Amino acid sequence: MTLQERDKKHLWHPLTQHQSQQQILPIVKAKGALLYDEKNNTYIDGIASWYTAMYGHCHDYIIEKVQQQMQQTDQIVFAGFTHKPAIELSEQLIEILPDNQEKIFFSDNGSTANEVAIKMAIQYHHNQGEKRQTIIAFENGFHGDTFGAMSVSGLSVYNGVFEDLFIDVKRISVPNSENNESIQKQLKDIISDKNVAAFIYEPLVQGANAMHMYSASYLDEILKICKDNNVVTIADEVMTGFGKTGKYFASEFMINQPDIICLSKALSAGFVPLAVTSCSIKIYQSFLSDDFNQAFLHAHTYTANPIACTAALSGIQLLLSNTIQENILNIIQSHHEFDRVISGHSMVKSTRQLGVIYAIDLNIDIKRYGNKRNEIFDFFMVRGVCLRPLGRTVYIVPPYVIDSEQLQHIYASIIELLDELGID
Numbered sequence: 001m002t003l004q005e006r007d008k009k010h011l012w013h014p015l016t017q018h019q020s021q022q023q024i025l026p027i028v029k030a031k032g033a034l035l036y037d038e039k040n041n042t043y044i045d046g047i048a049s050w051y052t053a054m055y056g057h058c059h060d061y062i063i064e065k066v067q068q069q070m071q072q073t074d075q076i077v078f079a080g081f082t083h084k085p086a087i088e089l090s091e092q093l094i095e096i097l098p099d100n101q102e103k104i105f106f107s108d109n110g111s112t113a114n115e116v117a118i119k120m121a122i123q124y125h126h127n128q129g130e131k132r133q134t135i136i137a138f139e140n141g142f143h144g145d146t147f148g149a150m151s152v153s154g155l156s157v158y159n160g161v162f163e164d165l166f167i168d169v170k171r172i173s174v175p176n177s178e179n180n181e182s183i184q185k186q187l188k189d190i191i192s193d194k195n196v197a198a199f200i201y202e203p204l205v206q207g208a209n210a211m212h213m214y215s216a217s218y219l220d221e222i223l224k225i226c227k228d229n230n231v232v233t234i235a236d237e238v239m240t241g242f243g244k245t246g247k248y249f250a251s252e253f254m255i256n257q258p259d260i261i262c263l264s265k266a267l268s269a270g271f272v273p274l275a276v277t278s279c280s281i282k283i284y285q286s287f288l289s290d291d292f293n294q295a296f297l298h299a300h301t302y303t304a305n306p307i308a309c310t311a312a313l314s315g316i317q318l319l320l321s322n323t324i325q326e327n328i329l330n331i332i333q334s335h336h337e338f339d340r341v342i343s344g345h346s347m348v349k350s351t352r353q354l355g356v357i358y359a360i361d362l363n364i365d366i367k368r369y370g371n372k373r374n375e376i377f378d379f380f381m382v383r384g385v386c387l388r389p390l391g392r393t394v395y396i397v398p399p400y401v402i403d404s405e406q407l408q409h410i411y412a413s414i415i416e417l418l419d420e421l422g423i424d
């Protein structure tokens with residue numbers, strides 16, 4: 001039996017309608033910016049496997065560090081014990097996170113990082129004798145698929161089935177030049193109830209919302225209103241973190257810093273699952289008490305897994321290196337140049353870029369999971385390029401190690417697509 005046939009037998013894939021799904025492609029090797037299939041065909045990973053493997057797949061430096069750590073410790077219970085990988089990672093994270101971040105809490109994925117943040121925010125108020133249970137979130141946001149995280153995500157085909165079971169959430173539009181004032185008014189109205197625990201947002205780029213981008217100054221004003229009203233601000237940087245926006249974290253573009261930041265995806269460089277919820281000293285201190293019940297009584301078994309922490313620490317060391325920083329600048333510049341070439345194309349509706357994140361809205365209507373979308377996915381794969389269009393949006397978030405030839409090949413494939421769509 002082929003791998004494909006064996007896959008079909010027992011596996012259930014995410015975001016997949018198995019009745020109509022045509023093919024699931026086995027990948028046998030991943031290195032740098034490339035994925036290899038069984039026939040040794042290569043695909044340039046233009047989205048770094050959902051923005052995880054940002055330093056390239058199977059980076060030798062990370063492998064070496066992880067191998068060394070594996071000789072030392074595997075999982076160690078993190079309640080009552082500690083270890084060097086977690087300590088070093090916490091020190092390194094605090095050094096590069098926004099200045100007000102002081103404490104690091106570990107979990108396993110982006111959804112749980114947000115669950116932890118939401119629970120921290122609600123208990124922060126509870127510990128001060130206030131019952132606040134409403135969370136404000138942006139429409140069309142995405143924060144994950146567990147109950148709290150999906151409750152604060154935009155209502156869609158992904159979470160709609162479970163709507164009646166959501167935690168209490170109020171959604172506001174993402175600000176733009178037209179609605180900015182009305183959103184601020186709406187926000188103040190909602191907050192005036194005194195029931196709002198937190199505001200959760202993806203800073204500057206809504207990844208799953210087809211890389212929708214919005215202005216730092218509007219977000220800053222919203223954050224200011226939250227701060228003034230003791231509403232805990234939660235920056236979900238699961239997608240935007242670790243250099244993709246051109247800064248280490250998107251929150252650096254604002255003056256008002258979040259109380260809590262959620263990290264995952266590129267955190268552990270594509271090696272193993274890991275997530276972090278960091279917070280300010282103000283949040284942390286509200287959990288200190290003679291009363292045990294005021295502690296944050298939340299744990300995942302694999303909290304601060306030493307192997308994962310080592311992968312993360314090594315990944316951040318790469319991020320800070322001159323090589324990667326130069327690569328990031330080169331990718332940003334290349335995207336700019338490519339944008340100049342295609343933004344006037346008749347099949348391009350609009351384009352946008354922040355750092356290495358570049359997105360094109362095609363000038364045609366395409367359903368998020370429709371046939372046309374799948375055709376475009378296949379169009380790229382045939383050309384050795386892995387991009388996952390979101391409806392009409394084609395976007396690139398390449399691993400920082402991508403070389404200019406590979407990047408140019410992605411661009412050329414996109415131009416070919418635009419020309420072909422133009423003929424139809």
Ligand SMILES: *Cc1c(COP(=O)(O)O)cnc(C)c1O
Nearest residue numbers: 109110111142143144207238239
């Ligand atoms: C991917 C993502 C999540 C969910 O992370 P998982 O690891 O898939 O649970 C949450 N928020 C944002 C912004 C994401 O991009």
